[in-house]
Amino acid sequence: MKKFIATLKNIWSIEELRSKILFTLLLIFIYRVGTHIVLPGIDPTRLQQLGASASGGILGLIDTFAGGAFSQASIFALGIMPYISASIFMQLMTVLVPQFQKMQKEGESGRKKINQWTRYLTVGVTLVQASAYVAYLRQITSQSQAIIPGYADYFWLSTVIVLTAGTLFVMWLGEKITDKGLGNGTSLIIMVGILARLPQSFLQEFTNKSVRTGQILIFIIELAILFAIIMGCIMLVQGTRKIPVNYAKQIVGNRQFGGARQFLPIKVNSAGVMPIIFAQAVLFLPTLFNFTGTATGQGIASVFTDHSNVWYMVIYAVVVIGFTFLYTALIFNPKQIADNLKQNNGFIPGVKPGQPTADYIGQVMDRITLPGALLLALVGILPGIAQRLGVTHGFSTFFGGTSLLIMVGVILDTLQQIETQLLMRQYDGLMKSGRIQGRQTVTQASY
Known part of the structure; x- marks a missing residue:
């Protein structure tokens, strides 16, 4: 315990590392606040009574990556998912298309070109997904009238614009965290969205087991x-x-x-x-x-x-x-x-x-x-x-599944960067034996 406290003091004593941690936490806080801001034209009370949720398939995956913002009709409902889709597509293009392979081998200039194409593609993907999301909202809110009637004529246009701007803002947050913060910004945003559901899920499981006799032991085994x-x-x-x-x-x-x-x-x-x-x-x-x-x-x-x-x-x-x-x-x-x-x-x-x-x-x-x-x-x-x-x-x-693998990979990457900063300044690492190995030490597919 003493070594752990000493390690935390060493981390906090490094001004550069401290500023990166605080900057990262600030941008993550801004992102989490945005996930609770409901889209214009939506009555949040009726939406909450409706209990709209997306628990399976692609909708569940988007809701997982967006930290529950998808099911809450937030301005960040699509989260970082369009950017991930565009990044995966561009990654496949660098493997399959010779022109993109040549661009990738150009070094920093080629990487900037690929990133720029990825941003343009993100806008296109977001516009398509935002239009589909509007149809999804109208379907689930048709009976509860969660969409304000006086705003219905402008709902499609305003929602597509707001969702596109929200996704681009989340993408910008991720890039800023990568440049000036700690760890990979996109991965951290996804991980924070996943972890946001952990306290509620943990409490629900504990409550479910505590009301039954002898189930607490099963909960501990779980x-x-x-x-x-x-x-x-x-x-x-x-x-x-x-x-x-x-x-x-x-x-x-x-x-x-x-x-x-x-x-x-x-x-x-x-x-x-x-x-x-x-x-x-x-x-x-x-x-x-x-x-x-x-x-x-x-x-x-x-x-x-x-x-x-x-x-x-x-x-x-x-x-x-x-x-x-x-x-x-x-x-x-x-x-x-x-x-x-x-x-x-x-x-x-x-x-x-x-x-x-x-x-x-x-x-x-x-x-x-x-x-x-x-x-x-x-x-x-x-x-x-x-x-x-x-x-x-x-x-x-x-x-298991996507949630656990992403959390494990992102946490290992972040701890590896912290350990690198400590070792550069001749402090002890986070572990007594060996160094933490994240995915950055070898070739790894991004997500």
Whole structure:
């Protein structure tokens, strides 16, 4: 405990680190205030009585990322989701389109061009999603008249403008946190939105268990299992397979360069949280059968809206595994890694440079991707398993899935940056043994 207090004092004594923390907290506070400001033309009292919620599929994912602002009809209802969608699209373009690959290799200037295209695309995506959100609000508020009648004629135009401005403002907050604050701004905003639901979900689960005799012990067991799952997710996020790499010695004048032995870290879960997001998006499509009006269509939709359904979990796990292999193949290029090693006089012991090196790295990647995909699929279906075992829906979402993986990854990244600041000034790190390894130490797909 004394060492922990001493570490906090060291963190606070570093002026640069202190200013970054305070700046980050200020912008996060502004974001959280905005999530409680209701859109113009909406009666918040009637909306609250309606109990509008989005608990499944893409709508549930948006509401999770927006910290509940989606279901509250807030000015930040779409949150950072349009920017994430645009970023994912541009990331895929840098892999599939040669022009974008060339732009990415231009260095800082290329990165600025890609960021600018991402912002333009964010505006377009937001306009489409805002129009769809207006239709969604009109559908759920048609009977309760939560939309003020005198404002109905202007509701579509004002809501699209406000939601677009709100998303761009949240995107700006994320960029400012990244530039002048602590950690990745976009990731922190998502994590704060997820954590905002934790106290209410925790209290709901505790209340649900406390009213029954002997259920408090079960609640304590649930917390212990949750802690173990978090530890397992940390291992999944940080797990790497290190391939030894040697660099040939070079003598220039009287000095010797190279000759060092290093490692090429290959992540067990290179795809990150992307397969889970893609799987949720794909499995949302069958729910559209609900609008067919047929008994068969409604039966199909009921399976894919119930995350605790056995068939849903089986299909979901298979889709996650498939997307893990697909996304890993898109973002991981063994040929490029082999060429970079060859250009820098590096080689893997016992493997010839060039194509044999690329084949070897590809084989290693294929071997570790399978257990990584299986573990990722297990993490994805853990909320459904927890719900089947009696955990409330809100609290079960923290037992796995997108929420837990994002929280673990973002917290590790933020702690790594704090530890780097401490070690730069010759303070002790946050851990006695070893250093905290976040996702920034190796290639990682952004979300």
